[in-house]
Amino acid sequence: MSPPKRQVKRRTKKPRQKKRGIYLLPNLLTTGNLFCGFYSIIATINHEFRTAAIAILFAILFDILDGKVARLTGSSSSFGVEYDSLADLVAFGVAPALLVYMWALIPFGRLGWGAAFLFVACGALRLARFNTQADSTPKKHFVGLPIPGAALMVATTVMFFYRMGGSGPTKHFLLLAMTYVLGFLMVSSIPYHSFKEFDGFQRMPFRTLFLIILLLSVIAAQPSIMLFPLGFVFVSSGPFGYAHGLLQSRRQPVEQQTDSQGEMLKSKNGTG
Numbered sequence: 001m002s003p004p005k006r007q008v009k010r011r012t013k014k015p016r017q018k019k020r021g022i023y024l025l026p027n028l029l030t031t032g033n034l035f036c037g038f039y040s041i042i043a044t045i046n047h048e049f050r051t052a053a054i055a056i057l058f059a060i061l062f063d064i065l066d067g068k069v070a071r072l073t074g075s076s077s078s079f080g081v082e083y084d085s086l087a088d089l090v091a092f093g094v095a096p097a098l099l100v101y102m103w104a105l106i107p108f109g110r111l112g113w114g115a116a117f118l119f120v121a122c123g124a125l126r127l128a129r130f131n132t133q134a135d136s137t138p139k140k141h142f143v144g145l146p147i148p149g150a151a152l153m154v155a156t157t158v159m160f161f162y163r164m165g166g167s168g169p170t171k172h173f174l175l176l177a178m179t180y181v182l183g184f185l186m187v188s189s190i191p192y193h194s195f196k197e198f199d200g201f202q203r204m205p206f207r208t209l210f211l212i213i214l215l216l217s218v219i220a221a222q223p224s225i226m227l228f229p230l231g232f233v234f235v236s237s238g239p240f241g242y243a244h245g246l247l248q249s250r251r252q253p254v255e256q257q258t259d260s261q262g263e264m265l266k267s268k269n270g271t272g
Helices: 024-045 049-073 078-108 110-132 147-164 169-187 206-221 223-271
Strands: 141-143 191-193
Touching: 024 049, 024 078, 049 078, 049 147, 078 110, 078 147, 078 169, 110 141, 110 147, 110 169, 147 169, 147 223, 169 223, 191 223, 206 223
Parallel strands: none
Antiparallel strands: 141 191
16 A cells, blocks of 8 residues: 655745835935925015025926936835825925915905915816826826926016016016916816936937037026026927917818819819
8 A cells, every 4th residue: 555645735925015115315305396395485485586486496306306216216106106296286386376476466366366276276186187197198298287387487487577677567467367377287188298208318419418508508697587488488388289289180181182182183184
């Protein structure tokens, strides 16, 4: 008789537990973004409006860096996404809204603080839509004006007026209209270029490096003046590009119809 077979107990592999903790470097950069937004609010309360605008620009720089660092180091996480959105709401929603209200919209009363609140609300809606549609939207484009772009427009406008010495009712009405327009653009479906495909580690033509150096030199010479047209070009690029796309889509059926009519006439003349 053969000896009885021993029953081998199979060890069940325990599911690996996810490591707790957060990625330090990108979240520190996000904290820098949040700090700049908070400092901008304090500067606005103290009526240091130009300082508040500069703090918003530094917040935009931190926001760009934390995303780049997270993608390059593979340290993206759901915690980082949520933390970044909260920091963006403070730095690019509350801070510029309070800045534009105390600098230019107080004379309008309810209409003024209503415009400032609309800016914050549209910014929050823009961030919520971005987080829920991040996987379904193409990487090359944003849907609607990004909230840092709206904050950039507010900050550069304040710096531009300070540099050029503009004041009076023109400033107040211009900022009121601009605040409403920026809020609408943030919640619109107008596509904006994201520049995410730009990779500084890839080979590029020599003229690209020259143009970047030239642009930085011009900005460094007169930042208060040159940053304003850059912000305006980016904000207006969405509506102009959207309108151009609509015109192109309307021209194509007309051109196709004229081409088909021309071919029909040629065929008739050929048979006749």
